[in-house]
Amino acid sequence: MLSVRQLTKTLGAQTVLRGLDLEVKKGDTCVILGRSGSGKSVLLKHLIGLFKPTSGEVWVEGEEISMLPERRLGSIRKKVGMLFQGGALFDSMNVEENIAFPLRESGVKNPAEIRDRVAEALEMVDLAGEQKKMPENLSGGMRKRVGLARTIVGRPACLLYDEPTTGLDPIASDSINHLIRRLQKRLSVTSVVVTHDMKTAFQTANQIAFLHEGRIYFNGTADVLRASTDPVLVDFVEGRSGEVS
Amino acid sequence: MVTALGRSALQFLEYLGELAVLAYDTAESILVAPVRWALVQRQIMEVGWRSQLVVLVTGIFTGAVLTAQTYFQFSRLGMKSAVGSVVAVAMFRELGPTLTGLMVAGRVGASIAAEIGTMKVTEQIDALRSLGVHPIDYLVVPRVLALFISTPLLVAESVAFSIVSSYFVAVNVLDVSGPYHLQNVLTYVGPRDIKMCLTKAAFFAVIIGFVSCHQGLNAREGAVGVGRAPTEAVVIASLSILMLNFFLTLALNIIFPAGI
Numbered sequence: 001m002l003s004v005r006q007l008t009k010t011l012g013a014q015t016v017l018r019g020l021d022l023e024v025k026k027g028d029t030c031v032i033l034g035r036s037g038s039g040k041s042v043l044l045k046h047l048i049g050l051f052k053p054t055s056g057e058v059w060v061e062g063e064e065i066s067m068l069p070e071r072r073l074g075s076i077r078k079k080v081g082m083l084f085q086g087g088a089l090f091d092s093m094n095v096e097e098n099i100a101f102p103l104r105e106s107g108v109k110n111p112a113e114i115r116d117r118v119a120e121a122l123e124m125v126d127l128a129g130e131q132k133k134m135p136e137n138l139s140g141g142m143r144k145r146v147g148l149a150r151t152i153v154g155r156p157a158c159l160l161y162d163e164p165t166t167g168l169d170p171i172a173s174d175s176i177n178h179l180i181r182r183l184q185k186r187l188s189v190t191s192v193v194v195t196h197d198m199k200t201a202f203q204t205a206n207q208i209a210f211l212h213e214g215r216i217y218f219n220g221t222a223d224v225l226r227a228s229t230d231p232v233l234v235d236f237v238e239g240r241s242g243e244v245s
Numbered sequence: 246m247v248t249a250l251g252r253s254a255l256q257f258l259e260y261l262g263e264l265a266v267l268a269y270d271t272a273e274s275i276l277v278a279p280v281r282w283a284l285v286q287r288q289i290m291e292v293g294w295r296s297q298l299v300v301l302v303t304g305i306f307t308g309a310v311l312t313a314q315t316y317f318q319f320s321r322l323g324m325k326s327a328v329g330s331v332v333a334v335a336m337f338r339e340l341g342p343t344l345t346g347l348m349v350a351g352r353v354g355a356s357i358a359a360e361i362g363t364m365k366v367t368e369q370i371d372a373l374r375s376l377g378v379h380p381i382d383y384l385v386v387p388r389v390l391a392l393f394i395s396t397p398l399l400v401a402e403s404v405a406f407s408i409v410s411s412y413f414v415a416v417n418v419l420d421v422s423g424p425y426h427l428q429n430v431l432t433y434v435g436p437r438d439i440k441m442c443l444t445k446a447a448f449f450a451v452i453i454g455f456v457s458c459h460q461g462l463n464a465r466e467g468a469v470g471v472g473r474a475p476t477e478a479v480v481i482a483s484l485s486i487l488m489l490n491f492f493l494t495l496a497l498n499i500i501f502p503a504g505i
Binding site for chain 1: 277278363364367368369371372374375376377378379
């Protein structure tokens with residue numbers, strides 16, 4: 001479904017990704033782990049064409065997208081949806097208008113159909129009945145859920161999650177993790193989840209990739225990661241900085 | 246010193262290049278993508294309708310003060326009746342478009358840069374792109390078109406009110422004869438002045454649109470970045486209007502020469 005080959009990305013003077021390779025099979029949930037600033041979100045944004053690689057290739061459903069001009073990426077973006085870290089809701093629109101936005105943009109004009117699909121998407125993220133709220137009146141977790149509803153309303157084949165639990169309390173994080181798994185089952189989507197939350201990784205992934213120094217340092221299942229004795233992986237999984245106070 | 250000057254010159258050229266690319270993308274969008282007229286309408290309300298007060302006050306008081314000042318100078322030469330025509334021609338050809346342009350740059354340019362800048366740093370523009378919507382189609386084209394439609398109308402309104410205020414001040418506050426005042430305005434102002442006024446307004450509208458959208462789209466992360474975008478948009482658009490006005494005056498005076 002998704003394939004990244006020899007991806008290199010330089011931002012300013014810093015090379016963030018250094019010849020990275022990654023494959024995600026259809027229907028899988030791949031969690032990309034890595035420390036803050038390791039380039040996880042940069043990698044994710046390449047998968048939907050929001051960033052152009054300095055070199056390398058990005059393949060989505062058999063199509064190489066890295067060199068496609070912005071106007072030709074529209075068809076790819078109908079297949080791949082993305083949940084942004086803060087939800088990225090349009091603050092001039094209420095919840096209903098936000099979720100209806102991709103439908104209206106793709107040419108759906110029937111108000112009843114739009115209303116029903118918005119309600120269905122909200123029900124999937126456990127926010128039924130919140131259509132008229134404005135984004136500023138939503139909590140962080142609710143914003144992410146609405147962002148997710150907006151992403152899934154167009155029924156994409158692949159979902160990209162950028163730090164879905166960052167900034168949420170443990171209960172809200174757990175709820176989002178369950179939501180990711182539920183959506184995976186209900187919609188049979190391929191998912192890529194960028195996080196540094198180990199609980200999210202172990203709860204949602206059937207493939208875990210660890211990004212370190214611009215490359216995929218580890219790629220395997222959660223069980224293999226747990227059993228690893230590699231100090232870089234062990235320190236990350238156990239949250240050890242190595243500092244002594 | 247020379248290195249610093251060279252670097253500034255390069256930065257300036259780079260900036261002009263970025264504006265040119267934005268202008269090209271906007272023109273391409275208008276040609277290849279459907280224009281979102283509902284958004285254009287909404288922006289006309291923002292840009293045009295909500296700028297009424299600012300533009301009216303600018304026109305009324307510029308016309309009034311210019312009338313008073315011209316009267317004080319001309320009355321010593323016994324040319325009181327020429328006040329109306331001088332004010333009208335000055336308002337049509339220079340002050341109307343320039344001052345209205347500056348006011349629109351301050352009110353609308355700042356608002357556009359702040360709004361788009363906030364959308365940029367909160368990833369709303371990336372969200373638009375991820376939903377298959379081109380930011381130029383959705384954000385830039387409606388604003389530039391709304392400015393292009395609204396600014397000439399705002400300038401015309403401002404000039405019209407400046408001439409009315411000029412008449413009021415000249416005839417009711419100072420001792421200029423009403424019929425003479427009107428006759429001179431009608432004699433010395435012609436279609437060429439109106440065309441020059443509206444042409445300048447259209448150029449200023451485009452400048453305000455592109456500069457403010459560019460500042461918003463290139464806003465840097467954080468409160469400082471978003472805070473800078475509107476300030477820089479207003480400063481750059483205002484300076485551009487003042488400089489471009491000089492060159493437009495020279496060029497348009499050939500096409501629409503002054504005089505009877």
